Amino acid sequence: MNINKLENWYADHHRKLPFRETKDPYHIWVSEVMLQQTQVETVIPYFERFIKRLPSIHDLAAIEEEKLFSLIQGLGYYRRFKNLHKAAKIVVTQHKGIFPSSFKEVRKLPGIGDYTAGAIMSIAYNKPYNATDGNVIRVLSRLMNINDDMRIDKNKKQITAINQSFIEKANPNIYTQAIMELGALICRPIHPKCKLCPLNSECLAYKNNLQNTLPNLSKKPEKKLIQYKVFIIRDNNYLYLRKRKEKLLGGMYEFPQFEEDLLPFDYHVIKVLGHKKHIFTHLIWEMKALEVKLISEPLDEWIKISIDDLKLYPMATAHKKIANLL
Ligand code: SF4
Incomplete structure (x- = not known):
């Protein structure tokens, strides 16, 4: 991948989101938790209200659970906020209120998986840890014409390894945000805007007109x-x-x-x-x-x-x- 092209595109085209204008790990953590399963536009007012009401990890650790739930009601998937609350208390009691800066310690906190830990490490600390979510899987499947079923763990791991190899050659803070933003704005699930894409000259899906058939995602079980x-x-x-x-x-x-x-x-x-x-x-x-x-x-x-x-x-x-x- 031509990482320079991607990073330059990001510099010129990214949206000014409140959680992208900061390197504060607390803000990035809160936003990444809110963004799980929730659209960016929905998250923005919740995020702004949350940070205004709870400007530090100490404030989050100290709030009663019921008041926390009042603050985020309507966002859904409430277990993530129970974990956020639990993790804030751990940061306060075990890390003196300072958000940990090693992947191992971040990953140990409740509710933080590989993706969220990677996002915090790369965006807040500029360290080369990949954050591979659905957007990234879509971009890389298309870019490299990978037709394996991305609901299967083994295949997801393979694409995660590819993403890791790219971030190691990149500016981690910009790369993580750039590939996410490309997936959100250009390499969209339907009707990708390939003509505007900074990677179109090297994209194998575009070259073979497969952009609308990738990524390969097998049918989910019925609800x-x-x-x-x-x-x-x-x-x-x-x-x-x-x-x-x-x-x-x-x-x-x-x-x-x-x-x-x-x-x-x-x-x-x-x-x-x-x-x-x-x-x-x-x-x-x-x-x-x-x-x-x-x-x-x-x-x-x-x-x-x-x-x-x-x-x-x-x-x-x-x-x-x-x-x-x-
Ligand atoms: S050229 Fe199209 S399919 Fe390929 S990465 Fe860009 S937007 Fe996605």
């Missing part, structure tokens, strides 16, 4: 569908919520919801409020929201809250859709 009844149980100006203990969305609040018909409480339906659907990575929730009157005792795990306070309880997007029906 599992779960149908829930969601209960809006009003008691004058109050209603019931529960705090999730499950791995998925753990720590977020939701209206009581059940999959099965045999329920541990009695009720009668006042009205059907509507149907909502939420799609996760591996699951689809189809939710039927019922306003009901309770005719038995509430469950111990439910908490009774004033309807006016509903927005104070961090809630995942799936149940925010239900709250919007009220």
Whole structure:
């Protein structure tokens, strides 16, 4: 790869993103966690609010989990923020609040895998550690006309090794950002802008008109569908919520919801409020929201809250859709 061409293109064309104008490892770490599974445009306001509210790792370590969740509710995949919180506490207690600067120590922190560690090491510390994500896999598969299935670990490892060989010859800080930016702006999943690409003269996919068929990604397994009844149980100006203990969305609040018909409480339906659907990575929730009157005792795990306070309880997007029906 002509790394100079890529780096020069980046210098002239990159977007001015708030998390790309810094070398602060804390900022880069937070942004990389937010960018997992989430679009850049969505992340920007969350990132700016987060850094304003929690300007240092000490602030992040000290915040209550519930307040942290309020700050990032709507971003989804909440486990990543539990890990972020846990890792901040480790940095404060074991590293005197200074973000570690060795790959080994960074990689040990909860929620930090090879990709995030590579991004922090290269962008913040300018060290030659690759950060190989879906964007990079797409660019390199096309550039080198690699047709192996990129859902298979062995093939991903091979392309990671190629990316590593490039970053070792590059300016790591610029290279990591440049290849990510090329994947986001030019070498896009569909309709890549090959005519504007700084690497088009050497790209084998472009040469062979294969840019729309690469990377080779085998079909993902079907998502599992779960149908829930969601209960809006009003008691004058109050209603019931529960705090999730499950791995998925753990720590977020939701209206009581059940999959099965045999329920541990009695009720009668006042009205059907509507149907909502939420799609996760591996699951689809189809939710039927019922306003009901309770005719038995509430469950111990439910908490009774004033309807006016509903927005104070961090809630995942799936149940925010239900709250919007009220
Ligand atoms: S020429 Fe096209 S396919 Fe090749 S790297 Fe550039 S944008 Fe991607």
